[in-house]
Amino acid sequence: MQKSRSVVAMGMASCLVLGACTSIVGVDKPYHLDGDGGAGGDASGGGGGGGDAACTPDEARCLENRPQTCDEAGRWQDEAECPSEAPLCQGGSCTTPRSCEGLGAICGPRGDEGCCASLVVPGGTFDRGAAAPRLATVSDFRLDRFEVTVGRFRKFVSEYPAAWPAVGAGANPKIPGSGWRAAWDPELPVDRQALLSMLRCEDPYFSWTDEAGDNEILPVNCVSWYVAFAFCAWDGGRLPTAAERHYAAAGGDEERQYPWSGPHSAPEPDESYAVYGCGHDGSCELADLQQGGSRSPRGDGRWGHADLGGNVWEWVLDSFATDYPLECDDCTVITPGANHMIWGGGWRSEKTTLLTSAFEERPPKGKFAGAGFRCARAR
Template sequence: MTADRRALRAVRSALIERLGAEMTKSGSAVVMWTASCLVAGGCTAIAGVDKPYHLADGGEACTPDEAPCLQNRPQTCSEAGEWQDEAECPAEAPVCDDGRCTVPRSCATMDAICGPRGDEGCCGSLVVPGGTFDRGDAEPRLATVNDFRLDRFEVTVGRFRAFLSEYPASWPAVGAGAHPKIPDSGWRSAWDANLPVDRAALQASLHCEKPYFSWTDEVGEHELLPAACVSWYVAFAFCAWDGGRLPTVAERRYAAAGGDEQREYPWSGPESAPEPDESYAVYGCGLDGSCEIADLQPGGSRSPRGDGRWGQADLGGNVWEWVLDSFAEDYPLDCEDCAVLTPDTNHMIWGGGWRSEKATLLTSAFQERAPDGHFAGAGLRCARAR
């Protein structure tokens, strides 16, 4: 062994002995990390226990007190100074914030009161495994989506009330609500003019198509009904504020069709397509002119019978749902995580609604709408990162 190496080992031993004494006194994770770093010889610089550390291989530095997120996975800094992923956030707490799994903002003060038995969180978000399906009619048009989460329920009046209570501070920043794999899909400053100017204006806009709107200005019996009368711009802003985004047409249709099962209706099996009736979906009340707001039902009222393949409720019926895409006459023959984003054009709503006929419950059915329009039969559901 050379004299230089013997000297280095002596210095390192002295430092480890000193750090061991510090561990005994403080039990500090930072001190333990520093000691293990010295033993392994994996650090290029140690400037004190309150300083950042750097990996010898040039990787990203971390310190033991850091706890960020990688999409919906908390990350922690190991004793070796390396990032390590924790378990993916669960469906009931699908948002990673400051290194911990939590519920979306719209459910922060809401108890588990949703679902057919009233015992589910209203913000549960279920994983839709990625894959490829055919959204063509006359010819194959294959669309591929990667894994994503889609909320189990449509956004309720109660959840929207939380958004309104913070408005206009809840306006999205430029780039918010973007699809992680679609460039320039986030909020644009040019859209600011399409949002209500203040809280009173937003609240007033929720009273569309009287007497069919679900909103109430005070907390009441409608808290579990789907929020409606929201424009595409407001739907986009809500999902961005809530830590999510609007789903693309491909994602929304893929989830409803059960992916490669190519379901006719969300509740269909791969080889069967039961015709709609009131046990599967909330629809059709207005066909004889007798529609009342009482015909609109709380989210998940037809669950599990009417659920989609991956557990989402009301993918057919209750309220139509805005999607990210602009309206287009045609789609590419093949695409992956794609969307049509054309400025100053109409958008689309999917899934059928409580005042619609049964043909609108087909997983291929949609309607074209002006993005600044307000419709008592149109609401929203948010998508999120896996």
């Protein structure tokens, strides 16, 4: 990968899309996207809705990712929050995302964790600034513990192109208009064969195999931003915003220099913390890419997420931009035609890319052996 365009933590604004232009709005108050994208369907994965609606006893539904049941008085009652191993609420019940159905507990450093484990990131405010403070606030959300693996992606491939997202799918529930747009349909591979061709970029460094084998626990790479978005929407989630991804890596208000740092310490990277740096002497091999969580728990972030630094760079929702407000709430930037952002550094990258503030810009149509993704979900 090329040297980072910037390693400065950024504050971003929500983006109102008008044709090919981007307008920054709501910099003095909480705000949302309000454009031509449309928020689309229910982001809860179930029947969600207002908490005061009447109901029939024994009826069940989802309010975002929390089951609710109807009591004898016809009132909705919250049930226990969905656990990390079954983080998706559908039809009033907690379940594993479809990409992990039948996959088994094969992820993590010992190969005994579910690959779809999704951990809660408590919301808050942190400083993404450099010389000047730039405060970003994010609401509670879930972020997958591991980067999306070849095994998980195989389920998506098996359903493609029926797995194409509907308009509005994959939206951040706090940002109306952030879901899939019909204008993006032409950017997806037209059929399964075209998708398989995409997954073979930068031979011999792609992790995909046409048949299930030893690579099932490796992060999938060679995936464009559009395909990453489509996968997360299909899987009942969404791409995290840049603010969310940065916040999780920085440990929120601890504002860590590296994901494994404490609030007052920043151990320098070495191979015991992260997977990085194989390419500097020209000796990179696919074997240098490691299974998700190979450096756990030593290299985990504050809330238990693996590989927030290293292994593969990760696509986020945001486009790359240069003008950002000093404060923002649940914010993102989406600019048609602009480059998008990847965060976290990768197996072929230098150690400065492991900084929690480090990102690079890439064309959303691009596919790179150094880049993959992980999904976010409603809490």
